[in-house]
Amino acid sequence: MSKRLHAIGAEFESAAEIYHAAEKVRDAGYTAWDCHSPFPIHGLDKAMGMRKSWLSAFVFVCGLTGFLTGLGLVTVTSFGIYPIIVNGKPIDWSHGIRALQFFFPVMYELTILFSAFGATFGMILRNGLPRFHHPLFNWSRFAKVTDDKFFLVIETRDPLFSDAKAKALLAEIGGKHVTEVFDHD
Amino acid sequence: MADHAAKLVSEDGVVVLHCPPELVREKLVNHDRSLNWITEKVSVICEEKTRPWWWIAFFIFSPIALLVPLLLGYQVSNGVGVWGENQPFGWAWDITNFVFWIGIGHAGTLISAILFLTRQKWRTSINRASEAMTLFAVMCAGLYPGFHVGRVWKAWYLFPIPNWNGLWQNYRSPLLWDVFAVSTYFTVSVLFWYVGLIPDLAMLRDRAKSKLKQWGYGLAALGWRGGNRHWQHYEMAYLILAGLSTPLVLSVHSIVSFDFATSIVPGWHTTIFPPYFVAGAVFGGFAMVLTLMLPARLLYPQLDDMMTRNHVDKMAKIILLTGSIVGYAYLMELFIAMVYSGHFYEYNAFYNRATGWYAWHYFAMMFCNVITPQIFWFKAMRRNYIVVFIACQFVNAGMWYERFVIIGTTLAQDFLPSSWGHYTPSWVEVLTFVGTFGFFITAFLLFMRFLPMVCAFEVKAVTPQADPHHDPKGHDHEQPKEAALSAH
Numbered sequence: 001m002s003k004r005l006h007a008i009g010a011e012f013e014s015a016a017e018i019y020h021a022a023e024k025v026r027d028a029g030y031t032a033w034d035c036h037s038p039f040p041i042h043g044l045d046k047a048m049g050m051r052k053s054w055l056s057a058f059v060f061v062c063g064l065t066g067f068l069t070g071l072g073l074v075t076v077t078s079f080g081i082y083p084i085i086v087n088g089k090p091i092d093w094s095h096g097i098r099a100l101q102f103f104f105p106v107m108y109e110l111t112i113l114f115s116a117f118g119a120t121f122g123m124i125l126r127n128g129l130p131r132f133h134h135p136l137f138n139w140s141r142f143a144k145v146t147d148d149k150f151f152l153v154i155e156t157r158d159p160l161f162s163d164a165k166a167k168a169l170l171a172e173i174g175g176k177h178v179t180e181v182f183d184h185d
Numbered sequence: 186m187a188d189h190a191a192k193l194v195s196e197d198g199v200v201v202l203h204c205p206p207e208l209v210r211e212k213l214v215n216h217d218r219s220l221n222w223i224t225e226k227v228s229v230i231c232e233e234k235t236r237p238w239w240w241i242a243f244f245i246f247s248p249i250a251l252l253v254p255l256l257l258g259y260q261v262s263n264g265v266g267v268w269g270e271n272q273p274f275g276w277a278w279d280i281t282n283f284v285f286w287i288g289i290g291h292a293g294t295l296i297s298a299i300l301f302l303t304r305q306k307w308r309t310s311i312n313r314a315s316e317a318m319t320l321f322a323v324m325c326a327g328l329y330p331g332f333h334v335g336r337v338w339k340a341w342y343l344f345p346i347p348n349w350n351g352l353w354q355n356y357r358s359p360l361l362w363d364v365f366a367v368s369t370y371f372t373v374s375v376l377f378w379y380v381g382l383i384p385d386l387a388m389l390r391d392r393a394k395s396k397l398k399q400w401g402y403g404l405a406a407l408g409w410r411g412g413n414r415h416w417q418h419y420e421m422a423y424l425i426l427a428g429l430s431t432p433l434v435l436s437v438h439s440i441v442s443f444d445f446a447t448s449i450v451p452g453w454h455t456t457i458f459p460p461y462f463v464a465g466a467v468f469g470g471f472a473m474v475l476t477l478m479l480p481a482r483l484l485y486p487q488l489d490d491m492m493t494r495n496h497v498d499k500m501a502k503i504i505l506l507t508g509s510i511v512g513y514a515y516l517m518e519l520f521i522a523m524v525y526s527g528h529f530y531e532y533n534a535f536y537n538r539a540t541g542w543y544a545w546h547y548f549a550m551m552f553c554n555v556i557t558p559q560i561f562w563f564k565a566m567r568r569n570y571i572v573v574f575i576a577c578q579f580v581n582a583g584m585w586y587e588r589f590v591i592i593g594t595t596l597a598q599d600f601l602p603s604s605w606g607h608y609t610p611s612w613v614e615v616l617t618f619v620g621t622f623g624f625f626i627t628a629f630l631l632f633m634r635f636l637p638m639v640c641a642f643e644v645k646a647v648t649p650q651a652d653p654h655h656d657p658k659g660h661d662h663e664q665p666k667e668a669a670l671s672a673h
Contacts, residue, residue: 019653022413034412038220039384039646040420041653044413053421073345077353086357105362105440109369112433116373116426120380123422127415130407137410145411146388146642148220153412 003182006135008166009142009153010175015041018150021173022047025152028169032158036142036151055126059118066114070107078103135183142181153181213307213647215490220645226487227385227641228392230633238484243630249623256617257332265335269611273604274596278614279333281588284441284462286326286621287367288584290374291434291463292470293319297377298430301423307499309643310491313385314481315474316378317636321628322473323371325621330363359443366440373433377426380419383409385637438462445591452534452595455521461514468507468554469584471500472577477629479574481638491644494568501567504580508558511587515555530600537598538590542607546586547594553583 083091270277293315300308386406442458
């Protein structure tokens with residue numbers, strides 16, 4: 001199989017360097033690019049021109065689903081298919097719905113449970129994970145991304161992408177070890 | 186150590202503001218360590234050859250952990266009668282130990298969630314280990330109610346599973362709320378812990394020398410690459426999980442306290458229980474965090490610069506605060522029962538607690554939980570590891586006594602003297618409890634060996650060089666701002 005160019009990457013030494021580099025790549029108008037760092041850098045979202053994560057909206061929907069599941073579970077079973085009289089509390093729909101306080105803990109816990117699943121798996125799937133391999137792992141220097149180095153990567157799928165221009169831009173903004181990353185070795 | 190910041194210097198080198206040294210914040214990572222230093226010191230614990238002390242500890246505690254399956258097997262095959270409890274003492278060591286273990290878990294969630302929401306950055310070096318502690322403690326706790334039901338093979342009746350008899354649970358029962366609260370708590374704690382682990386698992390993957398480790402850590406790290414487009418959603422997910430865990434952890438121990446408070450037994454039927462239980466849980470949990478952390482720190486001296494004396498000091502302060510809340514609750518409970526309520530049985534329940542058959546438990550509880558933490562008013566005590574460790578053992582014991590006092594003394598002597606009863610734990614109960622400690626420590630040893638004990642990426646993020654506006658020449662970006670303020 002022939003190699004296909006995946007991206008052009010460059011290495012930076014510090015959070016400050018990649019922050020300023022990101023501002024310049026953003027201003028150059030690229031869209032399919034990313035900054036890889038060992039830890040989340042404060043303010044980098046803005047420097048990259050990114051909008052707020054919409055994960056919170058997704059989690060809200062999950063939480064609502066959890067709440068309604070809880071509500072359905074307690075009411076359908078306790079008022080519908082298996083009514084139990086406890087403390088003389090009403091067991092029919094019309095009166096029972098007013099005595100919902102006792103059912104609240106179940107709804108509350110299910111809201112939290114569903115939201116937590118939504119937050120975790122929403123984040124993982126949104127990030128395109130899990131995946132067994134990625135072209136960036138072919139770049140030997142990239143292993144330092146979880147240690148103390150910072151990498152800025154411009155992908156070939158970017159509409160503005162041109163090999164020479166991307167390399168020149170990365171070198172100009174202070175990137176070291178500007179490298180072509182291929183999709184397999 | 187913090188002298189460098191004792192005065193603020195404007196850009197032209199003129200001293201503009203003197204700050205008294207005691208107001209200067211201590212650094213979170215001592216000796217200005219580099220990012221690479223943090224990676225090395227954290228990863229080496231999982232990468233080096235297993236140390237002799239680890240094997241010794243493992244061979245001591247893992248056989249003790251085996252007591253749990255052996256004795257639970259004995260209990261299941263012989264019936265719940267092999268435990269010492271009987272009418273009227275239906276809840277004894279089993280529920281005491283359940284509440285004890287679940288309470289310990291709460292400190293882990295407090296550190297990981299509540300301190301995250303309140304932006305207490307010092308939490309970063311201790312949150313991973315305390316979350317792991319939470320999981321192991323909740324596992325120990327979960328055993329008890331399951332096996333306490335007697336016919337454990339019918340424990341699935343606790344869950345809303347459609348069955349041939351068409352039976353459903355009573356959702357008005359606090360015991361069922363417990364099922365939902367504890368199982369949700371465990372699940373959410375696992376998710377939160379795992380989400381926090383992903384970037385550090387990627388760190389171990391990238392450093393792995395052997396194929397097996399590369400595969401193992403690689404699979405667990407899910408292909409994490411640290412891209413900012415990933416970090417963005419990651420941080421949002423982490424924030425949401427922290428925001429969810431906070432009300433969750435408060436609800437779990439509140440619901441545990443409802444098991445008692447919604448009954449009409451004198452000594453249990455009180456509205457003070459939820460906040461008092463939550464404070465007690467955090468109190469006992471921090472003692473357990475320190476019980477594990479101080480030896481870990483001794484065994485891995487390279488972590489000294491991350492888990493500093495400052496951390497121990499702050500945790501001791503939380504023990505003092507929550508211990509004082511617990512002390513206040515004890516006294517308030519006593520005041521309400523003895524003076525304010527005018528309720529004969531309530532009065533009697535508390536009178537019997539302090540003077541009855543189990544009075545020494547009551548005074549042990551008072552001494553361990555109310556008196557001991559008061560030494561933490563003194564900074565020298567908070568910063569002395571030996572004093573802190575010993576005080577934490579008192580707190581661990583005290584919190585166990587508290588649960589026994591609440592459960593045991595109340596059931597022993599309730600309304601009619603004709604229905605009073607003694608209780609002595611059987612050897613099966615004692616050894617099962619010992620076994621849970623064996624399991625807890627064995628699980629923690631395995632965790633220390635195979636997973637990064639310190640959250641390396643979060644520690645890196647709180648170093649000065651992680652700030653994109655950090656100037657390595659020493660003029661941090663805040664200084665001109667402060668100087669400008671002081672000029673007015």
